[in-house]
Amino acid sequence: MTAVGGHIEHARRYELAAAIGFAGQRARVYDGLVRLADVRAGDQVLDIGCGTGYLTRRAAMAAGPSGRVVGIDPSPDVVAYANEHAPTNTSFQLAGAERLPLGEATFDVVVTSLAIHHIPPADRGSAFAEMFRVLKPGGRLLVADFRPPRGRVLNHLIGALSGHAMQHNPIDELPALITSAGFDVAETGDRRPFLRFVRANRP
Known part of the structure; x- marks a missing residue:
């Protein structure tokens, strides 16, 4: 797996690295994120930087057949992989987070x-x-990223998943970035084994 131009290439290698890095706990960790995001049956959900679509698919199970989940990512390889594995209530598009090809106030989460x-x-x-623009008023935002690693083994595993981008990880800047966009931050915290999250709402 390599990170080129700010995105992930080689989807199958990324999936292997993720399976190893989460040590069999990937489903538990991501289902916990879905619960933190409060994804409900019938929700319209957007996963930004969806990669191979793992979190997107976990959210799709919570949204159910009456919901719809969209994943976006700037990497053609991972979007192709994600579409090959997409549930019926899920679709994936090629796009960057800074310019979403989606309508205003479209998503619940x-x-x-x-x-x-x-x-x-x-x-x-x-x-x-x-993200603020595409959320409905009252919509929910959940951002999760790597917290600073402790120890050589954990640092190696995180590096395998993230490449050189971790050198510029903005984890401590997230609350300020989110509030500057107009959100109300509701909660911050850590999730094992190596994630930090921010949960926020659009007023």
Whole structure:
């Protein structure tokens, strides 16, 4: 797996690295993120920087057949992989977070996991403004990314998943970026084994 131009290439290698990195706990971790995002049956959900679509598919199960889940990512390889594995209530599109090809006030929930550190710093403000734009009033946002790793083994596993982008991980800047876009931050915290999250709402 490589990170090129701010996105992930080689989808199958990424999936293998993720399976190893989460040590068999990937479903538990991501289902926990879906619960934190409060995805409900019938919700319209957007997954930004969806990669191979793992979180998108977990959210699709919570949204159910009456819901709809859209994943976007700038990497053609992972979008192709995600579409090959898409449930019937899910679709994937090629796009960057800073310019979403989606209508205003369309989604009940926006989620993004392990993606913000791949967005160039100059584009992060625009990305959060776009998340605000596509959420309905009262909509929910959940952002999760790597917290600073402790120990050589964990650092190696996170590096395998994120490449050199972790050198510019904005984890401590997330609350300020999110509030600057107009959101109300509701909660921040850590999730084992190595994630930090911010949960927010659009007023």
